[in-house]
Amino acid sequence: MKQLSARKKADVAEIQAMLANPVDLGTVVIDDFHRLSEKTKRDIADLMKTLADEAADHSKLVVLGITNAGQSLISFGRDLANRIEVIPFETNPEHKVEELIDKGEAALNIELNVRNDIISDSQGSFYIAQMLAYNTCLRAEIYEADEMRRLTEESYHAVKAQVMEQLARSFHDRAVAFARGTKLRREGRAPYLHLLHWLSQSKSWSINTLRETDRHPAQRGSVHQVVTKGFLADLIDSSDEIQQVLHFDPASHLLVVQDPQFIFYIRNLSWHQFAEEVGFISIEFPSRYDFALSFAGEDRDVAEALFAALSEHELEVFYDINEQHRILAADVEEYLAPIYQSEAQMVICVLGPAYPRKVWTKFESVQFKERFRSGEVIPILLSTVQVGAFDEVGRVGHLRWDRGADQKDQLDAVVGVLLEKCAQRRSGGRDEARWVVPLPE
Structure with missing residues (x-):
């Protein structure tokens, strides 16, 4: 089995060479499919259709990508829908996150007083749950298992504030750069900031940018302009830092978070304070x-x-x-x-x-x-x-x-x-x- 990633230039070149001469491929896994060019995505869709039609047993393609990557693939070849299998990786149910916390508590012989808050705020992410539990232990000065079972007495607000402070070191500047857009318009309706805010409210880590304007008519014109005129795509493409946390698919108009830490960070921002820091006069618009x-x-x-x-x-x-x-x-x-x-x-x-x-x-x-x-x-x-x-x-x-x-x-x-x-x-x-x-x- 060969594993290739769209994040690596050498792998992208190998993917393109494979598409030009698709003979006895074996099993090929292409990760970060969503980062490939539109032409390469289309060529992959064509190859998958051909392999499915020929019932080829010598070649198998597996593509991995962010939310709705499968739908994006099908958009390049509608008749692929009945020829390929799309396997969504959903967020973990709460009982699985609870099971994770149980195992951690058992290993350290402790009981986290904020376990319910951690389970709720992690929203199905094992990584976020571990991060919150880890910081709870640090605040309680628990570094190893103890013979006597111990109940922590930490404030969840303080735990979350500590995590947010850590995440801000990685994500604050990126969030500000995205919210300001290609050029800060202080008196404008802050379309990029609102896109980020709507994204923070999404349970699926993704939004259809144009569909969101139907729910937020006060931002319809400004958001529609930055999406349809390519400004949003240009902003993300111009910054490696932003690309690490956000992806935009112009074909489906989907804006997607790629990092669980970043989604936790923007979900817990003080948005009025953030908007003021970004430089907007106001984000409240009493008039349509x-x-x-x-x-x-x-x-x-x-x-x-x-x-x-x-x-x-x-x-x-x-x-x-x-x-x-x-x-x-x-x-x-x-x-x-x-x-x-x-x-x-x-x-x-x-x-x-x-x-x-x-x-x-x-x-x-x-x-x-x-x-x-x-x-x-x-x-x-x-x-x-x-x-x-x-x-x-x-x-x-x-x-x-x-x-x-x-x-x-x-x-x-x-x-x-x-x-x-x-x-x-x-x-x-x-x-x-x-x-x-x-x-x-």
Whole structure:
């Protein structure tokens, strides 16, 4: 039997050579299958199908991988489902962990007062149970078996804190690096941090990143962007340290923990304290959206540029085209009204000549009209109209957008102001109703 690992370059080269000339392989075990390239995975799936069809008794392939590795393999060849056997290695049941503790207590002639906490917190991991029991013994100064049976009197909180301190040496910096993402957006919705938090709540050590957004709509846009645009995969691929604890499969959108110590560490983090340490202003989002865009179709180019730029900063922005699949077949007025009334923390009005004449902009403006008083409406006045055309705008501060000037420079300037506004709101600060933000001409 030959054992190969996708973690070793020499073994990967041997796997590829084997695939190129699959003759009388014998039994080959490929570990860490999930770390192979998509092409190599597909070639392995093709070879397994061929071996199964030929009922080859001279060659057998066994692949080992993280959670759902078997499903990932089948995704490369749907007809493999009835040709191969997938053997899941589940977490150990509590009675098996209890049996492990019993044997340790018998060997040392002790009784752990925190055994029930250890069994519960280990969540089926022998390694975690042993780690917690070991530290309980260290705190009780038990280093070897004693003739007299001894009952420990340790605080489980203290035991867990000691374990967390040890784990932090290995995992703190990696967790922070992942939570910050490719670039820290302090005012953003912290998509990487939320992915890590959702992962910590998973009993299976894995999450479907896109499916999670259905359960957490406040992070839908920011998480969807980092997943579908490849930012999440790039972040993990760029760091050997992160790769040791996390794996992401772009084909299935699965994010998986690879180390039992790391899952214990993130499950027991103080998440508010961690978020503050990472550098986020806040991870509490009372509104579904940070901004809702209101504009006439003639000025869609400005609205779309704002949407793209704000989304890049990991903010949630309501933009009609991006939500068409949700609006479809819904009562449009019932769908839109709450967004402009309260579900968006702030409303951005792109005010051009056509704005007062459109049916939907009239409807939207009625919904958010009262929000001018609380500084929650941000008008962007295009150079093609005068302030007098919009009475409410004349009474509050507003931003200018000159269609004849460089659009990129203006976009950067406007987005910079909007980010400051969002950061102020996120940190709990409130503006006066007549806020004024000058924009360079």
